[in-house]
Amino acid sequence: MAQTIGRLSAVKVAKVQEPGYFADGGNLYFRVAPTGARGWIFRFALAGRTRDMGLGAYPDISLAAARDLAEKFRTLVKEGVDPIERRRADLAAQRVASAKDLTFDQCARHYVDDHEAAWRNAKHRAQWSTTLNRYASPVVRQAAGGGD
Numbered sequence: 001m002a003q004t005i006g007r008l009s010a011v012k013v014a015k016v017q018e019p020g021y022f023a024d025g026g027n028l029y030f031r032v033a034p035t036g037a038r039g040w041i042f043r044f045a046l047a048g049r050t051r052d053m054g055l056g057a058y059p060d061i062s063l064a065a066a067r068d069l070a071e072k073f074r075t076l077v078k079e080g081v082d083p084i085e086r087r088r089a090d091l092a093a094q095r096v097a098s099a100k101d102l103t104f105d106q107c108a109r110h111y112v113d114d115h116e117a118a119w120r121n122a123k124h125r126a127q128w129s130t131t132l133n134r135y136a137s138p139v140v141r142q143a144a145g146g147g148d
Helices: 010-015 063-078 083-100 104-118 122-143
Strands: 020-025 028-033 038-046 049-057
Touching: 010 063, 010 122, 020 063, 020 122, 028 049, 028 063, 049 083, 104 122
Parallel strands: none
Antiparallel strands: 020 028, 028 038, 038 049
């Protein structure tokens, strides 16, 4: 039996308010949560396991965009690739690529900025920054071949 794709319309998606899952076909569902949050779900089965993959919130992701994403992920499932794991791997690769562009000093500054709220007093904040700048940065620069 052939799958029907395109059961939903943009007008119907915009109007639906009651909680539930609304099938568009081709493993694509529009979900309205009991809280009223609305978004797209791609449901697939791979290796005997059924999984739901969030595609994004509505209206940030339109019906047309959700259908495009579902098509892309259906292709991956047909190839035996878990689209959730593929997305995780792609995001990890992007984070690694962007991290390679950071210098040690930039990374140290980000670390201090992200963690300084947990340090109890200004002395701790100053000690972290000073220690990293005075002792760690020169060693890392020299090890990287940047000299001093």
